[in-house]
Amino acid sequence: MPDVDPRQRADRLLDVEGLTVTHVGSGRLLVDGIGFHVERGESVALVGESGSGKSLTARALMALLPRGLAARGRVRFDGNEVSAHGERQMMSLRGQHLGLLMQDPFTMLNPLTTAGTHLAETLRSTTEGASLDRSALDADIARRLEEVGVVDPAVPDKYPFELSGGMRQRIALATALAKDPELLIADEPTAALDTTTQREVLRLLRRVQREREMGLLLITHDLAVAFSLCERIMVMKAGRIVEVADPATLRSSARDPYTTRLLAADLSFSDARREPAARSVDAPPLLEVRNLSKDFPRPRRLRRAAAQGASALADVSITVTEGRSLGLVGESGSGKSTLARCILGLETPTSGSIRLDGLELGRYGSLAKAELRQARGAVQCVFQDPYSTLNPAHSISFILTEAIRHRETDELSREEEEQEVLELLDQVGLPATFAGRRPVALSGGQRQRVAIARSLAMKPRLLICDEALSALDVSVRAQVLDVLEAVQARGVTLLFITHDLAVARKVTDDLVVLYRGKVVEAGTTAEVLDNAQHDHTRSLLAAVPTGEPAWLGGR
């Protein structure tokens, strides 16, 4: 921005010029000389995929970079140069003028102190706050909690582990705002939350920002969220800002090819399935789950309870028709992964039946060897976390060959095996050179494709995708989605577990909505999404970001 009146420039809340972040050891540039500004009371979004440097930018502004990274450049806050500040000066700036809200409400709060202590210690760290007496302090805490919509008087005495994710994020917001900063940097503030909670927290964020006339720098990977919350969008890629525009302009006429790609990859909710199902609803069922229940005994030790996190199922019945992909949607805790694990034999259901391909899978343990092999071949799964889905100790070809060998009753020759590994890689769009690599050399999307290839090696009729896309960046997600569509086209039926309704709309024919371990709605995808009957389905639908300010209520 070359032609700016210096006076106007001095009046800016935050003005950044030539900010770089380098890895000291290797000299690698992680943020490459970016410049931007935030006006008073303005809300600006910094949008980018993982590795773009957006979070490092936030950390650099706060002078809280992890060790081993160094920042350079000019940062002016409220007309004062702060980039030269030492730690002591930064300490008085942090919280008081520049606030930071982080991503994960489950790790952001001190597990050993109460919500009230978080606020109290922050309030007390100012000169005025230090002289507050106990009752004035309590009153202030109550007032500030009320601002973020927390009115329950018991909350200040609760420890983080006793509060839900959304509640924790509210406490964190109140704490970040406790010293009334003029600029709040919110780094993916809702990425760890359920979609319905995400909307509530974003609404809250916007209301607070407007009421306080506070500057907001929102860091996010989600263009739709940025569109509905911010007045100006900056798109960041590989350490550089590639485009800056207001939401309307960016949507209609993005100039940068990367932005265009992002926009295209960001599924619009109205995108229906490209290739409609081959079979009608009346075709014979491939998988029938009847009255399935799964209880988890209350774990005796507290630590285990947190580690397990499995959700129960109560009387769940679903039917998957061969050739028609079924979507299973619900928030975390709805039991959708538990259902998948029961079908795969990784959990034993408490009661009910699972019939697949003429086999009863409710008791995997009692299947004969041949039946077990048949079951393994019939249903396969792609798991959520691409980083631990492949054994780091083995090569890609080892992993795929193992699956091939477990499918075949007769031994294949070495050449046949190698040939098939290459075919599998080709099916998921990976070059043959990947066969010799170890998982650690692969990106998340590539690993997920190998995981798909491993499943395909078993020639399954049903492929369960358990949140298989949700850990991936949007542009990568689109590529993996293409692979899955190709898999569908080859006649494999998908059981698609997701919390993302836009993805569900795009790949599934039928849809089941799960809520607290129960099926609350089922039907064809179009019926369920366009004419939702159950309240929970409606609130899920309402929580899908539209990219319009109206999504967060009002203009």
Place this chain on the structure above:
Amino acid sequence: MMPPEAPEHDASAVGSRSARWGVLVPVCVAVTGVVVVLAVLGGWLAPQDPDHQNLLSPAAGPSSEHWLGTDDLGRDIFSRILTGTRSAVVGPIVAAIGVTIIGLLLGLLAGFHGGRLEAVIMRIVDLVYAMPALLVIIVLIGLFSGGYWAAVGVLVLLATPGTTRILRAAVLAQRGLPYVEAARTVGVSNRRLIFVHVAPNVLPTVVTSFLLEFVGALVALSALSFLGLGVPPGSPDWGRMLAENRGLLELNPWAVLAPALMLMVTATAVTVLGDWLYERFEKARTSND
């Protein structure tokens, strides 16, 4: 949801990892190598008979004839140190091998099977783990007048639970990962799952715990012989020499300092190697060849 950016924490430490170890590793490799060679050849390399008494020159300081001087019976300290390497090192190696094998099997069994078997194993393990091993050995070997190998045997029994706990935890950490579940859904047998999938990923822990068990056994066995248990009196053994030459600290300090330094240096060198190997394994396991 994906964490938007996960910058490597403590990135500087990663970059300077080799610098962090510096010359320490080559030195420790050399020390360990020398100790192993001495354990095999020590008796032959000794310039003099370690048991030859010379009452004419008791408790003499270092000289060209006796590099580290003599003890109160005029025996050559240097020869006794070299000869003593074997009893200092062999028992601990045997103990560490025993502990690691049993601990690995129990750890895999408990970590993988779960259920009642795990409960029984871990109950016993916790019980034994809570005992102060060395004290129990002192009482048992002392009252029974048990010998060196009896001490090694008891040591294995008492040290196994520690290794079992560590390896079980390592196995448990792997067991819940999707790659194990994926292999399971492909139909991989339990045995193959344990030995082909999980075992390579707990190898770093196995190697480290082997080396640490060696150090523990080295210290424990030499402590026993220092207390007069295990090896017979008068035998050339580092721990025994410490006890028998305590009175010579002023006349010929080397009679005490030499065995002390040998024990100290051996223990430290192997510990450092353990730490270093663990780091290397971890790096190799998670990086591309």
Place this chain on the structure above:
Amino acid sequence: MRLALWLGGRLAGIALTLLIVSILVFGILYVTPGSAEQVLLGTRPSSPETLAAIRERYHLDESVGSQYVHWLSSAVRLDLGESVRSGQDISTMLSERMPVTLFLAAYAALIAGVVGIPAGLVAGIRSGTLTDRAITVATTICVSAPSFVVGFLLLYAFGVALDWFPNYGTGGGLVDRAWHLTLPAVALALAPMAILARQTRASALKVYHQDFTTFARARGLPRRVVLGRYALRNSSLPVVTTAGLVVGYFLTGTVLVEQVFAVPGIGTLMIESVSTKDVLVVQMLALVIALFMLSANLLADLGHLALDPRVRKGVLG
């Protein structure tokens, strides 16, 4: 109320464990080579009268079960009997030997805590710096250093060569005793100190890079609060967990270190009794040691309870 219930449960558990330990300890008499009379006779001249007196005194004609009951009930009444060797009253022996050992262990624990924890904290927070490397190398050397070996090195360096500290004896009065026991205490403290420092470093490193610490700094909280309430408190949890094991280490270590420095404490008593097969004394020492370790574990649990609200909720509801 819930706390009392929990505490009651724990105390009952400790009592049960002690009971099991006492059976094992009682068994020492029977597994020691030689018949029970011979073992209890020791080196005293054998005559039919003395043997009969021993049989009478220790109820050897009754069943093993009732022998055990007699033995246990006198132990509970602190009527511990006499040493087989010296004929001295065992409770007198224990009360003579105990203070110096307790002093030594407390002194060593103080050194280990006061040096180890801050060193670990500094190393963890300044990871990668020269300070960190120095502390890491030092702890690596100390962690593997056997206490008795270190004892000899200290004894030579500071007792003989430099002659700053006395070579033996325990001294009278607090200051003199501390001066006499400094070298043994340092020898005893070195390895636990290194373990504490390593553990504190590891957890401080983890805690200091955790979101909640960053969030605390992002709010401009004073350094004191960030270090104390965030870093130190969160890193202390794993350290507290190992406190019980560290006590076990001290007990083992003190046996060796007392031997090196000829300190007449519980440890030397243990070795004397074991090598002279003074079974009655060994039995009582074993019970005392078990009691110590169980109490240390109880204290560690209480520490957890005080520090961690999650544990508190699990226990107290």
